[in-house]
Amino acid sequence: MTINWLFWLGGGLLGLAGLWLCYWAMFADRAKGRKRCPKCWYNMQAAENLRCPECGKTVKTKRKLQKTRRRWRWAFVSMFLWLGSFSLELTPTVRKDGWKSIFPTVVLIAAVGYSDNEWVFNTLTDRIAERNSSYQSSFMYVDEDALEDWQWRFLAKNCKRSLQKHRSEDRRKQVLWLLEQVPPYTETIAETLIKVIAEDNSRFSLEAMQTLWRLHDRDRLSSSDREATVLAILEIWGEKYTHHFHNEAAFYLVQFDPQSRIVFKTLRATAQTDDIRVRRGILTALSEFESGDPQATSFFQSLLSEEDIWSRMMALSYLTRDPKQYILCLPLLEKGLDDPNMGARSHSVQLLGSMGKAAAAMLPKLEILRKDENEFVRDEAQKAIDLIEKSITEGSIEADSP
Numbered sequence: 001m002t003i004n005w006l007f008w009l010g011g012g013l014l015g016l017a018g019l020w021l022c023y024w025a026m027f028a029d030r031a032k033g034r035k036r037c038p039k040c041w042y043n044m045q046a047a048e049n050l051r052c053p054e055c056g057k058t059v060k061t062k063r064k065l066q067k068t069r070r071r072w073r074w075a076f077v078s079m080f081l082w083l084g085s086f087s088l089e090l091t092p093t094v095r096k097d098g099w100k101s102i103f104p105t106v107v108l109i110a111a112v113g114y115s116d117n118e119w120v121f122n123t124l125t126d127r128i129a130e131r132n133s134s135y136q137s138s139f140m141y142v143d144e145d146a147l148e149d150w151q152w153r154f155l156a157k158n159c160k161r162s163l164q165k166h167r168s169e170d171r172r173k174q175v176l177w178l179l180e181q182v183p184p185y186t187e188t189i190a191e192t193l194i195k196v197i198a199e200d201n202s203r204f205s206l207e208a209m210q211t212l213w214r215l216h217d218r219d220r221l222s223s224s225d226r227e228a229t230v231l232a233i234l235e236i237w238g239e240k241y242t243h244h245f246h247n248e249a250a251f252y253l254v255q256f257d258p259q260s261r262i263v264f265k266t267l268r269a270t271a272q273t274d275d276i277r278v279r280r281g282i283l284t285a286l287s288e289f290e291s292g293d294p295q296a297t298s299f300f301q302s303l304l305s306e307e308d309i310w311s312r313m314m315a316l317s318y319l320t321r322d323p324k325q326y327i328l329c330l331p332l333l334e335k336g337l338d339d340p341n342m343g344a345r346s347h348s349v350q351l352l353g354s355m356g357k358a359a360a361a362m363l364p365k366l367e368i369l370r371k372d373e374n375e376f377v378r379d380e381a382q383k384a385i386d387l388i389e390k391s392i393t394e395g396s397i398e399a400d401s402p
C-alpha cells in the first residue's frame, strides 16, 4: 500500500505530540525556587506565613510551597494522542491482514487457556497451519517452525487448561487438534488425551481416541502410552452402549494393541450380542488382531459356518493373513467368487489377491470375473490377477537364483 507511509508518519507525529504534551503537563512548570500555593498557584514569595492570601489554603511546611505544578487533565489528553498514534501505526497491518493480525501469537495462545472464543482458535490455527477448507481437514499442513519451542510448550499448557475448563464441544475438538500438533520434543500430551477418554461425552471420548490413534500412526506414542490408552478404553467399555461407540472404540483397541489377550477376550464377549451392527463392527476390528494367534484363529474358524455373510468374510479376512490357513480358506473363497452378493464377490477377490501365488489355481475364475456385471468387482479382479501373477514371477526368480 503506497499510503501506508502516511499512516506511519501520522502515527509517529501524533505519538511525539502525545509525548511532548505529557512532558509539558507533568514536568514543565517546576517551582524553580518560587513559592506558590499548591492549590491555586498564587505567588507566595512575599507571604509571611503558610496561609495563602488568595484562596485561604494552609500548608504544613514550607517545602509544600515548592511543588511542581502538574496539569493532570492535559496528561489525560496525551493518552488519547497515544491511542490515536497506535491506531494509525496499526492501520496498515489491519488493512493488509485484518484486525485480528495485530494480536501477537503469544496473546492468542494465552487466550486459548481462558477463552471459548471461536476466532481466537481459528486465528491461531491459521497461524500454525495452512488451511484447506476447515480445521478438521486432514490435508492441512502444519508448520512446526510456525511457533518457537517455548510457544509450543505454552500452547500445550493452555490446551490442557482449556480441556479442564471449557465445555463447548466444537472448541474442545479444536483444542484436541491443537494438542495433536504440538511437536513431541516440546511437551508430552498423551497423558492428557488419555484422561479425556474417561469423559462422559462418548463422542468426545472417541475424539480423544482418534487423536491418540493418529499420534500412534505417526510413531509418537510410547508403549506405555499405548498400554494406558487400552486400559482407559477398557475401563469405560461396558458403560457406553451405542453401537457407534463400540464399533469405533473396538477398532482403536485392536490398533493400539493387536496382541492383547484382554482386548481379544473383551471384544469376543461383546461380539456375542444380538445387535448385528455391533457384532459386525467388532468382528471387523478383530480381523486385524495379530495373525496366527491360536485363540483368535480357532474363534474365526468357528465363524466360517455362520449364516451372516459379513461374519464369514471377516473370518476369512483374518485367516488369510496366515498362510497356514490357506488350505482351509481357498475353497470358501472360491465359493465366494460365485456369490450373488457383490460385496462378497469383491471381498473374495481381494483376499485371493492378497494370497499371491498360493491362489494361482483361482486365476481362470478371476479371469471370468474381469467381465463381472459390477465395475468394482471387475477392477478388483484385475488387481488380484496382477498381484498373483507378480507373486508367481517373483517366486520363479527366487527359485532360479542360487
Ligand SMILES: [Zn+2]
Pocket: 037, 038, 039, 040, 041, 042, 052, 053, 054, 055, 056, 057
Ligand atoms: Zn492559594
